[in-house]
Amino acid sequence: MDKELIRKELKVSAIENGTVIDHIPSGSVFQVIKILNLEGYDDQIFLGTNLESHKYAKKGIIKVSNRFFRADEINKIALVAPTATLIVIKNFQVVEKKKVEIPDRIEKIVKCFNPNCITNNEAISTRFTVIDKNELKLRLLIKSLT
C-alpha cells in the first residue's frame, strides 16, 4: 500500500464504537442519511463523499458513533446503495463486516409509479414485496384505485 493511498484512506476519522457504512455510491450518501433517519442523530457522525475507491469509481462513507443497526433497518438502504458494506466497530476494532441485502419487503421509501394509486393520493404508505432481487422487481401490497 503506497503512502498516497494511506493518506486517502485516513481521510474520514475513526470511531471508537459504532457502525461504518462504506462503499456507498457517492450520489446516495445524503439519501442514506435520510433513510436511516440520522438527520437528527444526537451522537457523532462523520461522513465523506467522492472518495477514491479500489472497487468503484467514487465512494461515500458514513461513520455513526454508538449506533448499531438491525438488519431490517440497514437493508432499507440497499435500494440506493446496493454496494454498501457494513462494518461494526467496537473499541476501534472491526468486529463484524457484512453486505447490505435487498429486503423481502420495502415500506414507505418507494413511491408507486401509478399516479392514481391510493398511496399517492391519501395518507397511506406504500408496501412492496420484492419479487425479483436481481432485477429489483417490486409488487405493491396495497390495491391501487384503478
Next chain:
Amino acid sequence: MDKELIRKELKVSAIENGTVIDHIPSGSVFQVIKILNLEGYDDQIFLGTNLESHKYAKKGIIKVSNRFFRADEINKIALVAPTATLIVIKNFQVVEKKKVEIPDRIEKIVKCFNPNCITNNEAISTRFTVIDKNELKLRLLIKSLT
C-alpha cells in the same frame, strides 16, 4: 492545548482547497447541506456532527473541496446556523475567515406562517425582507390572499 483536545479537533480531515463551515449548531448540519445545494455535489465533502466545541455545547463542521461561496449564497445558512464561521482554504492554508451574516432578503427557504398565503397554495416562492436582524423579523414581499 492538551492531547485529548488535539485528537478531537483532528477528527474531520483537512482539505487542500475549498471552504470549511465551522461552528454549525449540530442539529442544523444536514439543513445547511440542503440550503447550499450540496446533496449532489460532485467533489469531496467531509462532515462531522456533535463534535466538542470550546464556544458551544456541540458543533457540526462541513468541509467542501474546491468550492468557494459568494456572500449571498453562504448567508442563506445564517437562519439555521447563525453561529457559523466560514474559513476559506487554499493550499491547506487558511486565507480568509468570516462570520455568516443575516442577509437583507431571504428567498424560498422560509415558509409564510399564514396557511392562506399564496406561497403556501400556489407554485410561488416566498420572498422576505429582513426588518430586524437581531430578533429576526421578516416581512413577506408578496401579498397574501387574505
